[in-house]
Amino acid sequence: MSLRIPSGMSRRHFLSHVSAGGAAALGATSFLSHLEAHAADVQKAQKACILIWLGGGAPTIDMWDLKPGSKNGGEFKPIATAGDRDLQICEHLPELAKVMDNMSVVRSMSTREADHNRGTYFMHTAYVPNPTVVHPTFGSVVSYELAPKRKELEIPAFISIGGGGMDPGFLGMAHAPFVVDAQGRIQNADMGSDLARLNQRLQMLEAVEDSFIRSNRGDIGKAHKEVYQKARELMTSEQMAAFRVEQERPEVRQAYGSTGFGNMLIMARRLVQTGVPFVEVRNPNGWDLHNDVFDSLRTTHLPQLDKGIAGLVNDLKAHGLFENTVVVCMGEFGRTPRINQNVGRDHWAQSWSVLIGGGGLAGGRAIGKTDADGIRIESDSYLPNDLWATVAHALRIPLDTVHQSKNGRPMRIANGGTPIKDLIS
Amino acid sequence: MRTVATPVRAMIAAALLVSSAGAAQKSSTFTTGSNDPVIQKINEFIRTGWEENEVRPSPVADDAEWLRRVSLDLVGQIPDSATVEAFLADKDPAKRSALIERLLEDPRHVRNQTTVWANILVGRNAPDRTSRPGLEKFLRESFARNRPWNEIVFDLMTAEGHFEENGAVNFLLGQLQGNPNDEEYAVEATARATRILLGMQVQCTQCHDHPFNDWKQNQFWEFNSFLRQVRRRDVDRYDAASGQMVDDYSELVRRDYQGPVYFETRQGLMKVAYPKYFEQELESRGQTDRRQQLADLMAKNDPNHQVARAFVNRMWGHYFGYGFTRPVDDMGPHNPPSHPELLDWLTEEFVRSGYDIKQLTRWITNSEAYNLTSQFNPGNEIDNPSVGETPLFSRMYVKTLTVEQLYESLLIATNAEQSGQVGYEEAQRQRREWTRDFMRIFGGNDDDEPTLFSGTIPQALLLMNGDLVRQATSVESGGFLAAVLNSPRFKSDAARVQALYVSALGRIPSRVEYGKIEKVMKLNPNRAAAYQDLYWALLNSNEFVLNH
Numbered sequence: 003m004s005l006r007i008p009s010g011m012s013r014r015h016f017l018s019h020v021s022a023g024g025a026a027a028l029g030a031t032s033f034l035s036h037l038e039a040h041a042a043d044v045q046k047a048q049k050a051c052i053l054i055w056l057g058g059g060a061p062t063i064d065m066w067d068l069k070p071g072s073k074n075g076g077e078f079k080p081i082a083t084a085g086d087r088d089l090q091i092c093e094h095l096p097e098l099a100k101v102m103d104n105m106s107v108v109r110s111m112s113t114r115e116a117d118h119n120r121g122t123y124f125m126h127t128a129y130v131p132n133p134t135v136v137h138p139t140f141g142s143v144v145s146y147e148l149a150p151k152r153k154e155l156e157i158p159a160f161i162s163i164g165g166g167g168m169d170p171g172f173l174g175m176a177h178a179p180f181v182v183d184a185q186g187r188i189q190n191a192d193m194g195s196d197l198a199r200l201n202q203r204l205q206m207l208e209a210v211e212d213s214f215i216r217s218n219r220g221d222i223g224k225a226h227k228e229v230y231q232k233a234r235e236l237m238t239s240e241q242m243a244a245f246r247v248e249q250e251r252p253e254v255r256q257a258y259g260s261t262g263f264g265n266m267l268i269m270a271r272r273l274v275q276t277g278v279p280f281v282e283v284r285n286p287n288g289w290d291l292h293n294d295v296f297d298s299l300r301t302t303h304l305p306q307l308d309k310g311i312a313g314l315v316n317d318l319k320a321h322g323l324f325e326n327t328v329v330v331c332m333g334e335f336g337r338t339p340r341i342n343q344n345v346g347r348d349h350w351a352q353s354w355s356v357l358i359g360g361g362g363l364a365g366g367r368a369i370g371k372t373d374a375d376g377i378r379i380e381s382d383s384y385l386p387n388d389l390w391a392t393v394a395h396a397l398r399i400p401l402d403t404v405h406q407s408k409n410g411r412p413m414r415i416a417n418g419g420t421p422i423k424d425l426i427s
Numbered sequence: 428m429r430t431v432a433t434p435v436r437a438m439i440a441a442a443l444l445v446s447s448a449g450a451a452q453k454s455s456t457f458t459t460g461s462n463d464p465v466i467q468k469i470n471e472f473i474r475t476g477w478e479e480n481e482v483r484p485s486p487v488a489d490d491a492e493w494l495r496r497v498s499l500d501l502v503g504q505i506p507d508s509a510t511v512e513a514f515l516a517d518k519d520p521a522k523r524s525a526l527i528e529r530l531l532e533d534p535r536h537v538r539n540q541t542t543v544w545a546n547i548l549v550g551r552n553a554p555d556r557t558s559r560p561g562l563e564k565f566l567r568e569s570f571a572r573n574r575p576w577n578e579i580v581f582d583l584m585t586a587e588g589h590f591e592e593n594g595a596v597n598f599l600l601g602q603l604q605g606n607p608n609d610e611e612y613a614v615e616a617t618a619r620a621t622r623i624l625l626g627m628q629v630q631c632t633q634c635h636d637h638p639f640n641d642w643k644q645n646q647f648w649e650f651n652s653f654l655r656q657v658r659r660r661d662v663d664r665y666d667a668a669s670g671q672m673v674d675d676y677s678e679l680v681r682r683d684y685q686g687p688v689y690f691e692t693r694q695g696l697m698k699v700a701y702p703k704y705f706e707q708e709l710e711s712r713g714q715t716d717r718r719q720q721l722a723d724l725m726a727k728n729d730p731n732h733q734v735a736r737a738f739v740n741r742m743w744g745h746y747f748g749y750g751f752t753r754p755v756d757d758m759g760p761h762n763p764p765s766h767p768e769l770l771d772w773l774t775e776e777f778v779r780s781g782y783d784i785k786q787l788t789r790w791i792t793n794s795e796a797y798n799l800t801s802q803f804n805p806g807n808e809i810d811n812p813s814v815g816e817t818p819l820f821s822r823m824y825v826k827t828l829t830v831e832q833l834y835e836s837l838l839i840a841t842n843a844e845q846s847g848q849v850g851y852e853e854a855q856r857q858r859r860e861w862t863r864d865f866m867r868i869f870g871g872n873d874d875d876e877p878t879l880f881s882g883t884i885p886q887a888l889l890l891m892n893g894d895l896v897r898q899a900t901s902v903e904s905g906g907f908l909a910a911v912l913n914s915p916r917f918k919s920d921a922a923r924v925q926a927l928y929v930s931a932l933g934r935i936p937s938r939v940e941y942g943k944i945e946k947v948m949k950l951n952p953n954r955a956a957a958y959q960d961l962y963w964a965l966l967n968s969n970e971f972v973l974n975h
Binding site for chain 2: 190
């Protein structure tokens with residue numbers, strides 16, 4: 003008989019658990035019941051990452067790194083938070099302030115790409131665009147590394163909620179983001195008739211496909227069949243309930259702010275609970291605020307973000323998932339410290355902030371420092387490489403992992419970045 | 428299986444064949460009906476490879492298998508039912524070469540080549556402020572006139588001007604982003620031009636000498652120095668509706684540059700590189716037009732014919748799924764080709780033909796190897812490049828349909844008899860929507876090897892439940908299924924099942940297959956629904972999405 007190693011654990015990790023639990027002294031039967039009793043814990047111990055994407059580039063100077071007293075300071079005041087004394091954030095993020103002992107802000111991102119497409123690519127992949135190779139977005143990397151270890155997962159390992167996905171690049175379409183809309187609807191998942199009909203059709207498909215599979219043309223015909231099996235599994239899986247946010251009690255939805263964005267975050271939590279290792283949530287607001295930045299932030303963008311993320315942190319904690327789930331919130335760049343003539347801010351990649359926490363990372367910290375006008379960095383600065391290396395570290399993906407591009411070039415995970423020390427110690 | 432060689436042609440061919448005693452003589456000499464000696468010579472080179480590796484080639488593909496393949500490869504879609512029926516009934520022993528001639532003159536061939544090359548040159552998702560339609564127009568006009576490949580290359584390398592008026596500019600335009608005075612400005616253009624047009628991957632040498640081949644870092648910057656005299660110019664215009672400036676057009680313009688370029692080695696040393704094409708050095712001072720000179724060298728004065736060699740290799744790869752090198756655009760001393768003599772010789776013949784693309788296509792598709800079945804036989808199981816073996820072309824390799832081929836083929840399999848049922852505008856709108864869905868869900872990587880099957884769940888779902896297949900399998904009147912079910916032409920279940928097979932898979936089902944189908948159909952009391960399920964299964968089958 004073979005012992006199934008709980009997925010999400012390496013064999014060595016598993017064995018160390020076994021010996022730590024003194025399993026050597028137990029008989030096989032009691033050992034197995036021990037495993038069953040802890041099955042729920044194993045599920046919780048699965049690592050995951052939720053990326054909250056602020057498309058367009060958020061004015062982080064008005065959110066996470068305010069500059070009162072500077073001509074660049076804008077209209078908002080900083081407030082104290084549950085985190086460290088120097089971790090003050092915007093007054094329009096009051097709910098989040100209460101849980102900031104769990105989350106940290108990296109204030110010294112410096113990422114050089116201030117074009118939407120290039121910045122989006124860079125922040126998702128840790129590589130700058132290159133015409134000879136398409137780098138995988140980090141969710142695809144996580145899917146590639148962790149999906150094979152989660153045999154019980156019947157839905158894809160990388161799910162993108164609420165919009166266009168990024169490219170899996172040389173890791174292949176099997177690790178492409180599985181895109182659902184804000185309501186969790188999957189395109190084409192509904193065949194428009196009942197399960198009996200689906201089964202009839204698949205029976206017919208088997209009769210048709212069989213002759214090609216037997217025609218001695220290699221494995222390609224069979225590979226096709228396996229994809230259809232997975233599609234069928236998905237269409238009929240009970241895990242699809244993870245997309246059904248309406249199953250949550252109204253109180254839960256209220257706790258996330260009762261907004262579309264809040265519901266997307268609830269869906270993310272449900273997916274993580276099901277074992278999905280990477281979820282990207284596209285914030286539905288546009289953050290490319292060249293005009294009227296303060297009005298937009300005050301009236302729509304920040305209140306939704308505030309309640310949503312605070313709700314997510316509290317809810318993950320209530321479900322015992324927070325310690326294993328990294329939450330990252332960012333866009334493709336920050337926005338200019340200087341306020342333009344339209345009371346807006348333009349693209350700015352030199353000095354900006356990212357919100358990150360959970361998954362065992364340090365909370366409550368302000369990491370890195372910008373000058374009084376928010377223009378220059380006065381500490382170590384960080385790249386997406388370092389950010390994703392930090393996430394990889396938290397997900398227990400070894401940092402010496404190397405993938406190979408289609409043309410044979412070795413590609414280090416997170417482009418060889420180093421985990422941000424103040425987040426992991 | 429039908430053999431298509433006439434005795435007379437076979438004799439001529441046999442006389443041309445430099446015969447070597449051994450295995451090859453057992454099978455009769457193959458011909459499609461064309462007696463071009465170049466084709467016989469290709470066959471000879473390939474046969475030598477079989478003999479040296481002691482493999483027995485698979486038999487010649489039957490007419491249905493071959494017709495579907497050549498249609499997908501030349502015109503980008505499966506043959507419709509009428510074409511299949513006519514070809515199977517045709518008794519002319521030279522019908523394969525005749526069909527190739529017809530397809531080469533078919534406007535769909537130009538369209539197909541345009542799609543294939545636009546994908547290679549700028550990708551399915553063209554970079555920002557690059558006009559894929561502009562490039563397509565240039566390619567369409569070039570392929571329609573069968574312009575020599577070296578002339579097309581010359582234009583791609585030297586074009587200047589507006590991205591829609593002179594579509595050839597888009598190849599370089601797509602790779603030029605950012606600040607023209609930046610040292611890195613032409614890096615992407617250098618990497619892409621050398622990879623695609625010369626079949627050389629020098630991109631690693633931007634930063635260091637290549638770890639496992641002979642390319643040196645200076646070579647990258649020597650190529651790069653040719654592309655310093657060009658930059659993009661983006662023109663915006665005021666949009667009254669939004670009150671903002673919006674993209675108007677882009678163009679490729681000359682940029683003042685003279686002298687060498689400087690680059691830094693990993694050790695931090697500054698080095699200098701002069702414009703140099705392999706061993707031929709150019710004047711680096713003054714305002715010599717370097718792009719013009721580079722294009723001259725590439726397209727007209729290269730003793731190694733690297734442009735021709737790269738094209739021959741890529742086209743061979745297009746038709747067989749594997750080129751002579753793997754990948755097709757990484758040629759060089761570190762990556763020896765599978766058939767070096769054939770590649771050399773075919774390159775020379777291609778140059779001698781005046782870089783005649785149609786002629787090269789004719790040679791490849793009329794070759795024996797291209798006409799073999801994709802089934803293994805016990806004598807060639809080692810000929811399996813999908814597990815890393817060197818391709819011997821002793822059978823056809825199975826390719827995955829590209830998204831364009833899949834989409835076009837679905838339209839052929841389903842639209843055939845319902846044209847005129849919806850208005851033109853509505854049909855166009857629907858087509859755009861379907862195309863968008865297919866591109867997004869199947870788009871994937873432009874550089875995937877054609878033999879790679881990377882099916883995903885969203886792709887399966889699109890074909891299982893998507894709008895296009897749903898309409899295709901509708902039994903409403905005016906649709907394909909209704910036409911088959913109600914047609915007096917098809918009198919029995921067997922005839923109707925066959926009609927569906929011919930339409931979707933371009934072939935007649937075997938008796939065993941029909942038996943299996945019949946059994947499943949009988950389980951369903953609703954006859955129309957049973958046919959619907961069969962057609963659904965055919966369109967969703969492995970055989971439909973593969974070119975074999």
